[in-house]
Amino acid sequence: MLPILWCIADGSPRMMKAAAIIFLIAAFTDFLDGQAARRMGMTTMFGSMFDLVADRLLMTPTLLYMLFSGVFEGTKQYFFLHNPAIFVIMVVFVDCTVIVGIYMFLRLRKVEPDVQFPTPTMIAKANFPFQIAAVFFALLLGADKPIVPAIFMWSTLITTPAAYITYMNKGSFVFKRALAVILGGSKK
Numbered sequence: 001m002l003p004i005l006w007c008i009a010d011g012s013p014r015m016m017k018a019a020a021i022i023f024l025i026a027a028f029t030d031f032l033d034g035q036a037a038r039r040m041g042m043t044t045m046f047g048s049m050f051d052l053v054a055d056r057l058l059m060t061p062t063l064l065y066m067l068f069s070g071v072f073e074g075t076k077q078y079f080f081l082h083n084p085a086i087f088v089i090m091v092v093f094v095d096c097t098v099i100v101g102i103y104m105f106l107r108l109r110k111v112e113p114d115v116q117f118p119t120p121t122m123i124a125k126a127n128f129p130f131q132i133a134a135v136f137f138a139l140l141l142g143a144d145k146p147i148v149p150a151i152f153m154w155s156t157l158i159t160t161p162a163a164y165i166t167y168m169n170k171g172s173f174v175f176k177r178a179l180a181v182i183l184g185g186s187k188k
Helices: 002-010 013-039 045-069 073-078 085-111 122-141 147-184
Strands: none
Touching: 002 013, 002 045, 013 045, 013 122, 045 085, 045 122, 073 147, 085 147, 122 147
16 A cells, blocks of 8 residues: 555646556455455455455555545535545445454454354445545546546445445444443453
């Protein structure tokens, strides 16, 4: 993630394209790692959680830095209130919820070792490629063709609430039971 941010900080067209390529390589190798683990029967709960955290650590800082660096400026014309920050805020909010959910799951697991980690729903899995495409095309095309990242940003804005609702519905037990453990002061 740091090389991506460094390239964005440079701001030159060449370095923005480099950031796009590094970002895409990072996302693609993450995808390949997951596919390899599933095909080889080597999936673990730790690997699933680590993958979610790695996705969030790639996406959230990159999106925030892109927003504050003005990378999304060209897409303003395609958003209500001319504000692409709505896209970033929604994705970052969901990412933070996922991180909190993992923390709460780990707290719950200390008390209930047999509790199962809620796997991402299909809509949640389908949502992440839209996020990746929005970032990739915003970095690659810049202000030249802002409609392309805007399309993927809008796709993300449509699929993210659905992904969030289905994932929270599936994993709400983690929040409820872990909160009871935390508030109950269990020391296990």
